[in-house]
Amino acid sequence: MTTKHLKHTAAIAALSLLSVWSASAKPLEILTSFYPMYVSALNVVGDTPGVAVACLTEPFVGCLHDYQLTPGDMKILVKADIFVANGAGMEAFLGKALKQAPSLKLVDASEGIPLAFEGNPHIWVSISGAIGQVKNIARGLAVADPAHAEQYQKNAAAYVAKLEALRGEMHAALDGIKNRDIMTFHEAFPYFSREFQLNIVGVVEREPGSEPNAKELAGTIESVKKRNVRALFAEPQYPAKSARVIERETGVRLSILDPVVTGPRDPAQARDFYLVAMRKNLDVLRRALSE
Ligand SMILES: [Zn+2]
Numbered sequence: 001m002t003t004k005h006l007k008h009t010a011a012i013a014a015l016s017l018l019s020v021w022s023a024s025a026k027p028l029e030i031l032t033s034f035y036p037m038y039v040s041a042l043n044v045v046g047d048t049p050g051v052a053v054a055c056l057t058e059p060f061v062g063c064l065h066d067y068q069l070t071p072g073d074m075k076i077l078v079k080a081d082i083f084v085a086n087g088a089g090m091e092a093f094l095g096k097a098l099k100q101a102p103s104l105k106l107v108d109a110s111e112g113i114p115l116a117f118e119g120n121p122h123i124w125v126s127i128s129g130a131i132g133q134v135k136n137i138a139r140g141l142a143v144a145d146p147a148h149a150e151q152y153q154k155n156a157a158a159y160v161a162k163l164e165a166l167r168g169e170m171h172a173a174l175d176g177i178k179n180r181d182i183m184t185f186h187e188a189f190p191y192f193s194r195e196f197q198l199n200i201v202g203v204v205e206r207e208p209g210s211e212p213n214a215k216e217l218a219g220t221i222e223s224v225k226k227r228n229v230r231a232l233f234a235e236p237q238y239p240a241k242s243a244r245v246i247e248r249e250t251g252v253r254l255s256i257l258d259p260v261v262t263g264p265r266d267p268a269q270a271r272d273f274y275l276v277a278m279r280k281n282l283d284v285l286r287r288a289l290s291e
Helices: 005-026 035-043 073-079 094-100 128-144 145-172 190-195 214-227 242-250 271-290
Strands: 027-030 051-055 082-083 105-108 182-183 200-205 233-234 251-258
Touching: 027 035, 027 073, 027 182, 027 233, 035 128, 035 145, 035 271, 051 073, 051 145, 073 094, 082 128, 128 190, 128 242, 145 271, 182 190, 182 214, 190 200, 214 242, 233 242, 233 271, 242 251, 251 271
Parallel strands: 027 051, 027 082, 082 105, 182 200, 182 233, 233 251
Antiparallel strands: none
């Protein structure tokens, strides 16, 4: 055998090794921006072989308002194949990310979903919004990865059926409640409240981390008293210092409503976490509003 032949054989061996390696060891990498997208994508992907779902941000980060990409995030982004984003302005960094990772395929979970509350990206907090996003993710993944299109659509349909059952359960429990005035923190709940016809009479803290000043707090306390608001909802993700003040001053009961922006990372637990958290929200609402 000549040297040339040897080189050729070695090259073929290396090539076939490479293809075996890429087929078995390098899964299709679906990266999601934050927790609600992670949960939805996990359900759409299910146990599709050779496809991995990851979350760019830690499961305790919460909403991505004003989130800035770190150099570490950029490294993860360029390695991924598909990026599932909430869209609707939640990921302000999206343009920059796509510019620096030009081969990344974007799936925008909010595509075509009308924003009933302009500038408010918390679509998944209503169950109908979550259903729309799951369908969008399935459609987007099917386009980006046609080999598994059928699997994605089948998994999405099964998850959507669970979400629809949950929505029905929540309507059955909440539709008859007379007292529908609630007060919340952070702008996460308009879509949810519209779905179940709750009246948000006040939002204490518009952005996480910006506590209201003394005058705003006094105004809120005044309106809680005037409107006889019975339920004030904080979120597990944010410190509720001012909520405690309002509770103390007015006697309104402080409860926790979860917009499901944080949760366990373990896929086996994360997969059902939206359903679990929403059922907990239902219990909390029923208790807070029905007495
Ligand atoms: Zn938010």
